Amino acid sequence: MVVDQLRTRPSDADTDRLFHALADATRRDIVARVTAGEYSVSGLAALYTMSFAAVQKHVAVLERASLVTKEKRGREQIVRGNHEGLQKARRLLDQLEMIWRQRAGRIADILAEDDERDLP
């Protein structure tokens, strides 16, 4: 049985979508660009060798992952970076870091039987 998972807070599907969206170089490049400034979908498409439709799909993946937002302006769709998604990804990695440090702390505690170990 699937056993209680060790700390997964946002829905697993959301997190899957988030990291999946980041697992592609083109999509990471898009995130970086639209985080630095605004682009229309066709403006983005012009940057890559692939078809417009392919870029459109990448943007859709990023939007579903909350890494970018789209806003209609005239006949264009303006794509912007969405801080929310980034923060979420970072929080998740921070949780793993915390687990790591807890383990490192346990090991240190075992090696040094005395607890001289408090936070400033």
Place this chain on the structure above:
Amino acid sequence: MVVDQLRTRPSDADTDRLFHALADATRRDIVARVTAGEYSVSGLAALYTMSFAAVQKHVAVLERASLVTKEKRGREQIVRGNHEGLQKARRLLDQLEMIWRQRAGRIADILAEDDERDLP
């Protein structure tokens, strides 16, 4: 300049592997568990409903992404968390955060441009 940063990496296969490895709830659970303590592959497999071979594949994906290491001990393979992979993922997200803050900075204040180069 920022533009240089945006143009780097035609395709970073390592980063793809890293985020892809994190884009699965079972794999994230494995990472959390082996970061907290040691597990053999079969010890991990016992935690999930899927087959041993499926878990073995997940561990292999994590190993290729530098998120875990395996070490043979007797007839078992001990899986442990690998800090290196985590750190790399965090650094990549930090870069995006930096771009975000640079943009926020540009909006608030104009042209205090500062050249920053980063490691891959």
Place this chain on the structure above:
DNA sequence: ATATCGTACAACCAAATGGTTGTAGATCAG
């Protein structure tokens, strides 16, 4: 020596991914 355990790996399958082309609907310029 033999059986069992833990692992590795191949072969196979369904579903998802990442790309293409093509069609159609809005919106803007002349």
Place this chain on the structure above:
DNA sequence: CTGATCTACAACCATTTGGTTGTACGATAT
């Protein structure tokens, strides 16, 4: 209005992914 642009979306295709079962092999226990 006509034509060009920007977008959305469907249909299709090749490859990858995530799972399965089955086989093989070294290490361990009886």
